[in-house]
Amino acid sequence: MASAASVTSLADEVNCPICQGTLREPVTIDCGHNFCRGCLTRYCEVPGPEPEEALACPLCKEPFRAGSFRPNWQLASVVENIERLRLVSTPGSDEADTCREHGEKIYFFCEDDEAQLCALCREAGDHRAHTVRLLDAAAEPYREQIQKCLECLRKEREEIQRIQSRENQRIQVLLCQVATKRQKVIFEFAHLSQFLEERQSVLLAQLEKLDGDILKQREEFDVLVGEEICRFSSLISELEEKHARPARALLTDIRSTLIRCETRKCRKPEAVSPELGQRIRDFPQQAVPLQREMKMFLEKLWFELDYEPADICLDPQTSHPKLLLSEDQRRVQFSYKWQNSPDNPQRFDRATCILAHGGFTDGRHTWLVTVDLAHGGSCTVGVVSEDVSRKGELRLRPEEGVWAVRLAWGFVSALGSFPTRLALREPPRQVRVSLDYEVGWVTFVNAVSQEPIYTFTASFTRKVFPFFGLWGRGSSFSVSS
Template sequence: MASATSLTTLEDEVNCPICQDILREPVTIDCGHNFCRGCLTRYCEIPGPGPGEQPTCPLCKDPFCPGGLRPNWQLASVVENIEKLKLAPPSGLEEDLCEEHEEKIYFFCEDDEKQLCVKCREALEHRTHTVRFLKDAADPYREQIHSCLESLKNERENIQGIQSRGDQRIRILLTQVATKRKRVISEFEHMCQFLERQQYLILTQLEELDGDILKQKNEFESLVQSEISRFNALISELEEKLKHPERKLLKDIRSTLFRCETRKCKKPEAVSPDLGERIRDFPQQALQLQREMKMFLDNTWICFLPPLLIYWVIFEKLLFELDYEPAHIFLDPQTSHPKLLLSEDHQRAQFSYKWQTSPDSPQRFDRAICVLAQVGFVGGRHTWVVTVDLAYGGSCTMGVVSQNVRRKGELRLRPEEGIWALRLAWGFVSALGSFPTRLSLEENPKQIRVSLDYEVGWVTFSNATTQEPIYTFTASFTGKIFPFFGLWGRGSSFSLSP
């Protein structure tokens, strides 16, 4: 009795003040109090009384830094030993005896989820129930546990994959921002006082972007670690369950499996679309400065033109380096639908109701009137311009597709099928997402610039004449990505240029 009382006292000492349960992955904060890592993480996610204020300890209300959590390994070892003592059967008692009849337990009632001795088996309340021997009853549940473990491990691998891709995106974005900052500094150092104020403003914006990326990086890592901890706890629970004999394995087995089977991972996003748009559209913010410089040059005395023209050339070079690499696109006749007429230089296509004599092949589209570029991309930042000429209510589709996109039968134009595309029709423009989105534009562009940033996962469409952005898809690319084009309508055509 004294031993049981001591164990209960020890359990009270290692309880989490938040969940009132035994500590899981105990961590210590600045004031010295201990909490479950998961409980404290969720507590820190609750908005505070004011923006930017540090969270306070749930016990003493002293402020602490969420990033300064220290794992308490000694306390974790104490918790582990207490749990082992709780699992150990009391000395001098038979573990597999029925509490009511003190007979050895042989059976398991499927209907009541109870373990039965011979006398319990013959009782009236169990005569019509499904009763099996312990081993026969436990085997199907073991299979379910193995299946559930496999599913949970797959989910954990998925979230770890998301973490890896998210970290890669963050590194690329930080590198791009750092490169832009260095180029802006090196070029603007040689410009006159007219540009000094503009330099300061642009650098300030880059510093804000850098800080926002690092902030989202911390939030992303915290959420990913929280998800991994949840799945680690479930996997540990099931692995521990498998070590138990049949009687303990079958205890609360259905509720345990239900909790594990219904637990799906949250798939966090490393970079928010809003932040991505701000980084991607940063070169556009310099267009106002470009217009001011041109106006300044147009109104400057001839004696001042030579040095200022030098600065102008430097500035044009800066804008070009911050943009994408022009790509020379050629259409692939091996993939072209028979209703498309390709020019001899493979840079122009026209729709025709008359089918061309084209040999059938696995690479050729047979129902969707589409064509791919001859060369795809496995990295880098590339851009090309599509000049569209629509007649009689036709339409033109453009974008990028994955290498294994469907070539035969019906083709559904959406990201889930490996297609990120924009449709330009007579009178409207639509982004072909999971659900097509009709875009509100002041005028339908005749020249569309398509820009691909493979590592970050952006497919950006903009008006090639006015440089105004139209739409951006965000994806995680794997394998080769090909420029993609579709055409419909008598007399409709498109041509390509870098």
């Protein structure tokens, strides 16, 4: 068997002078030199002499005509044999590169049949009329198609990965929301359970009192009735005895006896006094607070589960320079001393106000505002449109994109087209603000007593932001979910 070195030496003898690779479809020109058909064809296509003029051999510079080169089948056979020897003499060579039918090296690809061919297959009648190209040349367009497919697939994979990341984040948010709702259900039902136990104790104590009063009046009734029965029994016995006596004895003091019996009237006692009876009839009224509390519980539970708690953080870029913002961006205090805040288009320059980060363009959201007002201070809470005026005077009314209420020392006002002072049972110190973007509701509720404060109805078309205003030395507010 030929050694690898000798095979390599033979292979060097059948190299193309143009591409320096093994001859592919060798052709011979007038001077006798051999070249790859493809290499010589491209050489002849290089701009130069006119078609009728002779070309120079790339190797010896002898003239030849462009159409005068002839296929050298014997040399092609030699090349195939050398390639076969190279495969045999090379350890680990892939025998799949040889034709199964002829055992020859595969050099060509039939694009019509998508078949790989050796030189003998190429000359067979089945492929003569087909488009047959060298393997490398035929593979190049497919490489380009594969590259385009790879680019598309990689983009699709990246898009799927982005979707996966986004949906995983969404799932985490939903899991957090479910966990929050679970805690709210547990807390609200625990609160309801405690309230029901307290009301049960109160109602049972009242029933126990009614029960004791009924038994006490029954005892009094039994005593009174016993006394009456005893008196009437005594009279009956006296008359029976009188009736059984002889005429003389019967007539003795007869008139006195009859007068005493005739004037004796029966007292008709009542077992249950009217007052106690009224208390028993009025007892169902004691359940009215329970009914009211249950209604409030169901409304609050529905509200807590329907609205998403908003994670509110205040935006320092919008804060008026007189407002001191805490490091966690959840608490604000008023100060007459101006802060060194750079001016920017987002900052309020006259109204001592601040907005929250983010804003909303859909959904139901709720947040809690805890207010601590010094004497004469005030706090404004609500929502504003993203295009609300930040510079100059700010008119707090819906026409200007502001839906808010003002809490001051001792009163609360709804800032509608004309401010309206609200009649509330108690001034709120914690206000629950709720936004239903699609329906267009901005609702304010006393978070402690659950007393409704006010509801604005609007038609939102732009992003809205939680809005806060503060005035008065020592006044402050904080936000939470």
